[in-house]
Amino acid sequence: MARLVQVDSILDVPATSWDDLCASGQPFIRHGFLAALEASGSVSEANGWVPAHCLLENDDGQIVAAAPLYEKHHSYGEFVFDFAWANAYAQVGLDYYPKLLNAVPFTPVSGPRILGRDEEARLALARAMADLPGEHDASSLHSLFVDADSARQFTEAGASARRGCQYRWYNRDYADFDAFLAQLSSKRRKEIRRERKRMHDAGVQVQAMRADEIDDELWDTLYAFYGRTYAIRGQAPYLTREFFTELCNRMGERVRFFVAYHRDRPVGMAFMMLGDDTLYGRHWGCETDYHSLHFETCYYAGIEYCIENGLACFDAGAQGEHKIRRGFEPVPTWSYHVIDHPQLAAAIDDFCVREAAMMESFENEQRERSNFACDAPPTT
Structure with a gap:
């Protein structure tokens, strides 16, 4: 029994x-x-x-x-x-x-x-x-x-x-990001292209990085970005710096950081994890407030990653009705x-x-x- x-x-x-x-x-x-x-x-x-x-x-x-x-x-x-x-x-x-x-x-x-x-x-x-x-x-x-x-x-x-x-993005066998945009209304296509162009014109690019590609100095920088998200709300971060070390030691192959660089300097990040067919967006942070940086780092770069890697779904986190305007669907x-x-x-x-x-x-x-x-x- x-x-x-x-x-x-x-x-x-x-x-x-x-x-x-x-x-x-x-x-x-x-x-x-x-x-x-x-x-x-x-x-x-x-x-x-x-x-x-x-x-x-x-x-x-x-x-x-x-x-x-x-x-x-x-x-x-x-x-x-x-x-x-x-x-x-x-x-x-x-x-x-x-x-x-x-x-x-x-x-x-x-x-x-x-x-x-x-x-x-x-x-x-x-x-x-x-x-x-x-x-x-x-x-x-x-x-x-x-x-x-x-x-x-x-x-x-x-x-x-x-x-x-919540809101999730689904990959309908898109060949590339433009193929995804083609399914949206003209108004939304223009808005997304405008936001992405703003980042491009500012010299900001997002790079998807595995845990083993991040050195100690960058780890500290990324954690500082994460901590700032809580600090501006007057809270201590839920996760300690040691959590990320422990996680990467135990299941680092599942960890992805989407790091936004202004030229060669990191200015923001989104911490995500991989499932079998889904990318999960978890936490984000930045050095200072850049217009459209959140959307590029937390949404568009993740969508692009899913398309390029054949992932079926992007679960970008809780809440956020604004995700509807960016191709996410309510579930x-x-x-x-x-x-x-x-x-x-x-x-x-x-x-x-x-x-x-x-x-x-x-x-x-x-x-x-x-x-x-x-x-x-x-x-x-």
Whole structure:
């Protein structure tokens, strides 16, 4: 009979035991990414992320299913916003924190949230996790940015579904960037060409670089760019400098930096990662504010990279309705929530149903604003 085991560090789980359960090549759910977060101190009890990862073991002690799990004492770094839920708890004199979070920290990318040898093992783990809030004296369990497989398991475990929206670019076998532009309306083609020309005329070029092509001096510069993005908002960066060293040591072949150079001097960067057929844009930063630098570094260079390397999709990150004007398309995202308090669970479930209807309407409106000149079938 399978039993649930929890560990307080992903570093205590053999990488092969974890990764052997991954049916997807998506990098963020893999052991190397999660381990880099913990080994670098980016995720720790000190910053409100207490690892409590779930393993389902069979009678022989073999891991047959696994899921990242964190005890959270705040709601930062999640990108599915539940501050109103925390306020509702406070208004009735209850504690919303700690809560349990099944997610990849600081990473609003849809993907597997429960790994397992088979459907039976994954469903068993989902059901065991749904019981954890009561056992841990936590208010709730939240699984964020789940794929269709994990969504099915959490639905069967009785979780409430919450709908969101992101934007992705799809490669429809474009021969080059101009072939992609040809599918857009005339107005959007002109806008994009104008933005790219502005960068060209300023002497700014973007170079895609592997981790092993970056020396120590450039690493420090790129991290300073990343840190500035948070500093201008009065925040400390989520990721430490050591995270990037750890990540590159563990899975450097998946790392890409798109470095913007003004002549020979780096002035901006976008940190991205490779999946099997998808490029994932994660973080960006720059030396100072250059007009159109963000669009060139974070969007257009990534689109060009996907076309040149035959990648099917570019997931450029959370939020951003402005992506519609640059050839990205709206797609739904899903999170699943188990609320331990019965009355508040009913209220939150009702809210999620009403919010999902509004989000679906919003996505349809966004799709109608699509800038493709021809009818391009949506890809999900």
